[in-house]
Amino acid sequence: MYYKVVIEDTIRILPDRFGDDLDEVVKQIVQETFEGTIRKKHGIIVVADNIEPVGDGIVIHGDGAMYQKVQFEALTFQPEMQEIVDGLVCEIVEFGAFCHIGPIDALIHMSQMMNDYVQIDAESQVINGKEKNLKVQVGDPVRARIVAVSMNEISARESKIGLTMRQPALGSHLWAAEEEADEKKEKKGKSKKKKGGR
Numbered sequence: 001m002y003y004k005v006v007i008e009d010t011i012r013i014l015p016d017r018f019g020d021d022l023d024e025v026v027k028q029i030v031q032e033t034f035e036g037t038i039r040k041k042h043g044i045i046v047v048a049d050n051i052e053p054v055g056d057g058i059v060i061h062g063d064g065a066m067y068q069k070v071q072f073e074a075l076t077f078q079p080e081m082q083e084i085v086d087g088l089v090c091e092i093v094e095f096g097a098f099c100h101i102g103p104i105d106a107l108i109h110m111s112q113m114m115n116d117y118v119q120i121d122a123e124s125q126v127i128n129g130k131e132k133n134l135k136v137q138v139g140d141p142v143r144a145r146i147v148a149v150s151m152n153e154i155s156a157r158e159s160k161i162g163l164t165m166r167q168p169a170l171g172s173h174l175w176a177a178e179e180e181a182d183e184k185k186e187k188k189g190k191s192k193k194k195k196g197g198r
Contacts, residue, residue: 001083002102003076005042009034013057013066027051030072036103038153043078046103077102079149079161084170087163089140092125097136099144099163106161108144115166134175141173 011029030051038044050073057068079085079101087099087106096109110118113136116129125138136142148162165171 001078001080002046003042003078005074005076006071007034007039007042007045007048007074008054008069008071010067010069013068015064015066018066022053026053026068026070030070034072034074036156038151038156038159039076040151040153042074042076043151044103044156045074045076047075048072049075077104079104079106079146079151081146081149083146084143085146085163086141086143089136089138089142092120092122092127092136092138094120094122096120097127099142101144101161101163104156104159104161106144106146106163108142108163108165112147112162112164112166114171134172136172143170143173145170 011026011033013025013029017025030048034045034048036045052071054069054071057066059066085101085106087101089097090100090105091098096107096113098105098107110120110127113127114129114132114134116132116134119128119130120126121128127136129135142165144163144165145167146161147164148160150160152158152160
């Protein structure tokens with residue numbers, strides 16, 4: 001889920017930036033330092049905006065750099081257990097599929113893909129259901145539920161999010177369109193039988 005929060009922190013401004021416009025320097029350092037990082041309380045900081053220095057900065061003897069308190073608004077993404085998310089399949093691997101959900105990737109393990117036996121073709125980037133003929137491939141939009149969250153504050157790329165699509169109303173968006181088309185064909189076939197039976 002996305003949130004808008006206010007964050008206060010301290011940044012380090014090197015002496016070679018002292019002659020530059022303080023507001024611009026602060027904005028650049030905050031964006032470079034915090035965007036894409038994870039805070040336990042807030043999740044991933046996607047965008048930092050409305051950045052303001054708070055009070056005067058201080059120079060620590062022997063360091064030379066200025067330490068400046070800052071306050072900024074952040075758009076954050078915090079994946080939550082049981083949350084329903086839309087994603088985009090970005091990679092098929094031997095054990096399932098990775099999806100982009102917001103600014104991070106999540107895994108749909110092959111056991112959580114569908115209520116069917118699945119065949120994974122990692123080379124062709126396709127997963128097929130054996131009995132129901134449902135298919136998932138790279139680029140497909142999907143809807144899933146978050147079943148595991150392990151955020152790594154040191155490295156966002158090491159975070160692990162698990163998804164499931166094994167429930168009604170979850171799965172590839174294309175499955176719903178195919179199901180709707182099949183239902184229309186079935187109704188059309190029944191109405192032809194009724195007409196033919198008279």
